[in-house]
Amino acid sequence: MKFGGTSVADTDRILHVANIIKKKIDQNHKVAVVVSAMAGVTNDLIQKSKKISDDFPNDEYDALLSSGEQVTSTLLAGALQKLGIKARSWLGWQIPIVTEGDYKNSKIISVNSKVLNESMDQGIVPIIPGFQGLSEENRITTIGRGGSDASAVAIAKCLEADFCEIYTDVEGVYTTNPAIEPKAKKIEKISYEEMLEMATLGAKVMQSYSVQKAMINDVEIYVKSTFSNNSGTHIAAEDKISYDKVITGVAYSSDDAKVTLQGVKDKPGVASAIFKPLYENNIVVDMIVQNISADNQKTDITFTIKRDDLKKTKSVMDQLKKELEYDHLLTDDKVSKVSIVGAGMITHPGVAYKMFNALSSKKINIQVISTSEIKISVLVDEKNTKEAVQVIHDAFGLDQ
Ligand code: ASP
Ligand code: MG
Numbered sequence: 517m518k519f520g521g522t523s524v525a526d527t528d529r530i531l532h533v534a535n536i537i538k539k540k541i542d543q544n545h546k547v548a549v550v551v552s553a554m555a556g557v558t559n560d561l562i563q564k565s566k567k568i569s570d571d572f573p574n575d576e577y578d579a580l581l582s583s584g585e586q587v588t589s590t591l592l593a594g595a596l597q598k599l600g601i602k603a604r605s606w607l608g609w610q611i612p613i614v615t616e617g618d619y620k621n622s623k624i625i626s627v628n629s630k631v632l633n634e635s636m637d638q639g640i641v642p643i644i645p646g647f648q649g650l651s652e653e654n655r656i657t658t659i660g661r662g663g664s665d666a667s668a669v670a671i672a673k674c675l676e677a678d679f680c681e682i683y684t685d686v687e688g689v690y691t692t693n694p695a696i697e698p699k700a701k702k703i704e705k706i707s708y709e710e711m712l713e714m715a716t717l718g719a720k721v722m723q724s725y726s727v728q729k730a731m732i733n734d735v736e737i738y739v740k741s742t743f744s745n746n747s748g749t750h751i752a753a754e755d756k757i758s759y760d761k762v763i764t765g766v767a768y769s770s771d772d773a774k775v776t777l778q779g780v781k782d783k784p785g786v787a788s789a790i791f792k793p794l795y796e797n798n799i800v801v802d803m804i805v806q807n808i809s810a811d812n813q814k815t816d817i818t819f820t821i822k823r824d825d826l827k828k829t830k831s832v833m834d835q836l837k838k839e840l841e842y843d844h845l846l847t848d849d850k851v852s853k854v855s856i857v858g859a860g861m862i863t864h865p866g867v868a869y870k871m872f873n874a875l876s877s878k879k880i881n882i883q884v885i886s887t888s889e890i891k892i893s894v895l896v897d898e899k900n901t902k903e904a905v906q907v908i909h910d911a912f913g914l915d916q
Contacts, residue, residue, distance in 0.1 A: 546636050685742065713857040
């Protein structure tokens with residue numbers, strides 16, 4: 517059972533969470549618990565580090581940030597004991613949860629299940645702070661923002677748990693964000709692949725890396741609310757799901773920017789010359805489109821990147837101007853990416869048509885298109901995001 521930041525946002529909520537755990541134990545489940553920091557605490561710690569220095573050391577940054585989860589794990593252990601349930605906190609280094617890679621973004625490589633199993637065998641519920649680990653150099657590490665989902669999946673995997681419950685402040689995964697489409701419905705069952713696309717394409721419920729980890733290890737997940745008793749969303753392997761809908765959900769993100777190189781030469785090596793310096797500068801490229809050149813002389817290349825990388829990308833492209841002799845560099849950061857996701861589209865014809873037709877009915881212009889087996893994404897003007905999501909959601913009957 518993993519509880520997110522809003523679920524443990526204050527001491528009342530921590531007492532409430534203790535009751536949820538008690539119910540599970542009363543039903544004879546063997547439980548290990550993973551917690552996030554109280555909502556806002558991690559951000560607050562980041563601000564404090566910035567006030568000390570713009571260049572706060574990464575190793576101390578991780579030790580600092582990990583403290584938020586330590587607080588909630590101890591408070592929850594105390595709350596359970598108050599209910600007469602034996603529980604104790606198990607910090608990342610005590611287990612240990614071993615990580616590798618850079619500070620701020622380490623990856624869990626192993627969890628020592630022995631101590632956790634022993635604890636559970638003795639009837640003592642282990643309460644494990646998410647997000648934190650221990651490097652091979654014996655330093656505290658953290659595994660990236662939102663990382664306690666990934667901690668929970670890693671622990672579920674190492675304990676060979678029957679399932680992993682992710683408790684949050686929404687009732688599950690929705691067909692789209694209910695804040696912009698009130699007709700959105702809760703998805704009962706979704707495959708890892710679809711959930712991964714949804715999370716990567718903008719659905720905020722679960723961190724995408726944790727979904728990837730669950731998929732690789734086949735850890736079944738239930739996303740559900742801490743604040744209601746309703747069943748949540750079940751995330752599982754595709755063969756356990758029957759598809760009655762062509763698409764499963766509509767996702768969107770508004771943190772992209774579009775870059776176009778107009779009039780690049782149409783000859784071998786040009787695309788490689790453009791994308792090499794992007795790679796060298798650690799810039800992740802998402803959609804890529806190259807036009808066919810009518811005259812075999814010149815063509816346009818468009819790609820999208822994260823908005824935060826736009827400044828860097830511009831300067832990289834400016835440096836290429838001499839070598840590539842392209843005509844113009846155009847950029848636009850007022851774009852958003854709207855995507856449909858669903859394994860059902862593999863076997864249904866006309867899905868792209870239906871999506872484009874819906875957009876055209878609202879006179880929304882499509883700037884860039886990209887597809888995979890189970891998703892279609894379009895780039896549209898940012899101001900059209902809400903309308904685009906709504907009209908597509910309707911067109912595919914997701915509100916039914
Ligand atoms: N507290 C960490 C964060 O806010 C980890 C988490 O909540 O999953 O990113
Ligand atoms: Mg969180």
